[in-house]
Amino acid sequence: MAIFNTKFARSSLLMLMVGAAVLAGIVIASVVLSRMTQSYFDEVIKLRELRAASSDMILYLRAAESGQRGYLLSGDKQFLRPYIAATQGMERQRSRLTQTYENQTVISFHIEQFNVLLERKLDELKSTVALADAGKFDQAIDIVRKATGREIMDDISSLLVTLIRDLDKRLNSDVQDLRDTSSVLTWFTVGGGLVIMIVIGGAILIVVQHVRELSRAHREVEALNTSLEERVNERTDDLIQANREIQRYAYIVSHDLRAPLVNIMGFTSELDQTLKSVSTVILADEQKPTEDQIRAARLAVEEDLPEAISFIRSSTRKMDGLINAILKISRDGRRELKPERVDLQELLEATSDSINHQVTEAGGEISISVAAARALVTDRFSLEQIFGNLFDNAVKYKHPERPLSISVRAFITGRNALRIEIADNGRGIAPEDHERVFELFRRSGLQDSPGEGIGLAHVRSLVRNLGGEITVTSTLGGGSTFIIRLPMDLSQHVRSTGS
Numbered sequence: 001m002a003i004f005n006t007k008f009a010r011s012s013l014l015m016l017m018v019g020a021a022v023l024a025g026i027v028i029a030s031v032v033l034s035r036m037t038q039s040y041f042d043e044v045i046k047l048r049e050l051r052a053a054s055s056d057m058i059l060y061l062r063a064a065e066s067g068q069r070g071y072l073l074s075g076d077k078q079f080l081r082p083y084i085a086a087t088q089g090m091e092r093q094r095s096r097l098t099q100t101y102e103n104q105t106v107i108s109f110h111i112e113q114f115n116v117l118l119e120r121k122l123d124e125l126k127s128t129v130a131l132a133d134a135g136k137f138d139q140a141i142d143i144v145r146k147a148t149g150r151e152i153m154d155d156i157s158s159l160l161v162t163l164i165r166d167l168d169k170r171l172n173s174d175v176q177d178l179r180d181t182s183s184v185l186t187w188f189t190v191g192g193g194l195v196i197m198i199v200i201g202g203a204i205l206i207v208v209q210h211v212r213e214l215s216r217a218h219r220e221v222e223a224l225n226t227s228l229e230e231r232v233n234e235r236t237d238d239l240i241q242a243n244r245e246i247q248r249y250a251y252i253v254s255h256d257l258r259a260p261l262v263n264i265m266g267f268t269s270e271l272d273q274t275l276k277s278v279s280t281v282i283l284a285d286e287q288k289p290t291e292d293q294i295r296a297a298r299l300a301v302e303e304d305l306p307e308a309i310s311f312i313r314s315s316t317r318k319m320d321g322l323i324n325a326i327l328k329i330s331r332d333g334r335r336e337l338k339p340e341r342v343d344l345q346e347l348l349e350a351t352s353d354s355i356n357h358q359v360t361e362a363g364g365e366i367s368i369s370v371a372a373a374r375a376l377v378t379d380r381f382s383l384e385q386i387f388g389n390l391f392d393n394a395v396k397y398k399h400p401e402r403p404l405s406i407s408v409r410a411f412i413t414g415r416n417a418l419r420i421e422i423a424d425n426g427r428g429i430a431p432e433d434h435e436r437v438f439e440l441f442r443r444s445g446l447q448d449s450p451g452e453g454i455g456l457a458h459v460r461s462l463v464r465n466l467g468g469e470i471t472v473t474s475t476l477g478g479g480s481t482f483i484i485r486l487p488m489d490l491s492q493h494v495r496s497t498g499s
Contacts, residue, residue: 011206012203012206012207015199015202015203015206016203018195018199019196019199019200019203022192022195022196022199023192023196025192026188026189026192026193026196029185029188029192030185030188030189033181033184033185033188034185036177036181037178037181037182037185040174040177040178040181041178043104043106043174044171044174044175044178046100046103046104047104047106047107047167047170047171047174048171049100049103050097050100050101050103050104050107050163050167051163051164051167051168051171052100053093053096053097053100053101054097054160054163054164054167055160055164056093056096057090057093057094057097057160058157058160058161060086060089060090060093061086061090061118061121061153061156061157063082063083063085063086064082064083064086064087064090064125065125065149065153066079066082066083067079067080067081067082067083067084067086068083068125068128068129068144069144071083071129071132072128072129072132072137072140072141072144073141075132075137080129083125083129087122087125087126090118090122094115094118097111097114098111106170107163107166107167107170108166109159109163109166110159113159114156114159114160117152117155117156117159118156120152121149121152121153121156124143124148124149124152125149127140127143128140128143128144128149131143268312337379337382337465337466337490338379338380338381339377339378339379339489339490339491340377340378340379340380341375341376341377342375342376342377342378342380342383343374343375344370344374344375344376344410344420345368345370345371345374347380347383347384347387348368348370348387348408349368350384351384351387351388351391352366352368352387352391352406354388354391355391355392355394355395358395358404359395359403359404359406362403362404363403364398364403364404364405364406365403365405365406366405366406366407366408367405367406367407367408368407368408369407369408369409369410370408370409370410370420376418376486376488376489377488377489377490377491378466378486378487378490379465379466379490382462382465382466383466385458385459385462386459386462386463386484387422389455389456389458389459390422390459390482391406391422392455393455393456394406394422394424394426394480397426397427398424398426398427399425399426399427399477399479402425404424404425404426405424405425406422406423406424407421407422407423407424408420408421408422408423409421409423412488413485416487416488416489416492417485417486417487417488418485418486418487418488419483419484419485420483420484420485420486421481421482421483421484422481422482422484423479423480423481423482424479424480424481425478425479426479426480427476427477428474428475428476428477428478428479428480429472429474429476429480430476431474431475431476434471434472434473434474437456437472438456438457438459438460438470438472439457463484463486466486466487466490467486467487467490468484468485468486468487469484469485470482470483470484470485471483
């Protein structure tokens with residue numbers, strides 16, 4: 001979880017840095033391109049004003065010249081109106097042209113030459129009009145015919161047309177630059193926007209992934225807490241049950257061990273009495289024993305003494321068997337488990353082979369169906385002991401009136417649990433003895449088979465060592481079904497429980 005948080009922090013910081021860099025790039029580019037656009041725009045405005053002033057100057061000159069020639073040719077003073085209007089506005093137009101030219105720095109124009117030519121043209125216009133006003137139309141027309149005014153006009157027109165042509169070129173170039181700059185700004189903004197969208201999308205994905213991981217981790221923590229509570233409850237129940245079993249074992253052991261001990265003590269007292277009877281006869285020095293004493297001594301030697309010794313031997317053998325049974329269960333609890341992969345079908349078939357002849361000779365059968373849950377990881381030796389005891393019990397307590405039938409089924413329950421059912425059609429177990437049969441030194445039903453009552457107690461001990469549980473469902477005379485629940489993987493169970 002800490003590693004993931006660090007990764008999330010680094011990824012988020014990286015996305016923020018990328019987003020900030022892209023945004024800063026867009027802002028800087030926007031500022032630079034905006035300034036360039038403004039610069040181009042200002043230049044275009046200035047150049048357009050200069051072009052307008054140049055065009056207007058040509059119009060004024062042509063209007064003045066047209067008015068002059070119309071007046072000279074017709075003598076009609078109506079033609080002087082455009083001349084007068086043009087010449088009156090000429091100075092204003094020249095100031096405008098000069099000012100607009102000085103406001104820009106990209107176009108070169110011979111302004112001094114233009115002013116000289118303009119003065120000469122204005123002088124030519126004024127002089128001819130003045131002669132005409134004086135009635136000297138012929139002299140004025142002669143001046144016009146000399147083409148001096150036309151040449152001046154051509155020079156002025158050439159200068160202004162060249163200026164306008166240069167202005168048009170520059171304006172077209174600036175307009176194209178404006179378009180290019182606007183296009184670059186547009187694409188840069190769009191590209192930057194896309195990058196920011198990608199960054200935002202990446203950030204959203206990272207956040208979503210982080211939220212998912214947090215949710216998954218939260219679910220895992222909840223599942224772990226739940227499973228921890230379940231394990232704690234299970235372990236608590238196991239401890240309570242183990243404590244109860246220890247108490248029962250203590251009671252059973254003390255009771256069953258005390259019985260032969262009491263017998264030994266009782267027959268030891270009888271030996272003591274027998275010894276007194278014999279001593280009376282054997283140790284009599286001078287006094288001759290009576291017939292009754294001799295008869296009592298003979299009876300003690302021939303009957304009481306062998307009987308007492310026999311009972312003492314029987315009791316010691318019983319004590320030895322009980323102690324060995326207790327030691328066997330104790331050793332099973334201390335034995336180190338060795339989880340390994342076990343083929344359940346093969347193990348059951350191998351175990352059933354040891355009793356197969358006893359079952360089939362009487363017309364019985366053994367069926368094994370565990371194909372859906374064959375492989376598990378567990379302690380092979382413990383499993384062999386469990387099935388060996390259950391199969392032996394099925395043979396030992398078979399019903400006398402029908403052939404023995406044993407069936408074994410196994411199937412998976414839950415995520416990591418295996419349920420095994422060993423059913424037989426034997427004598428069965430009374431409902432009140434379903435739990436009692438698993439207690440040490442306890443047996444159920446007719447006791448016509450040898451045994452000390454440790455088989456099923458041993459089986460339960462082995463099953464619990466494997467992390468499982470065993471129960472029985474049975475009716476008297478209707479057979480029994482032993483149900484074993486085991487983890488599929490003993491190694492995982494050992495790690496989870498820490499045992």
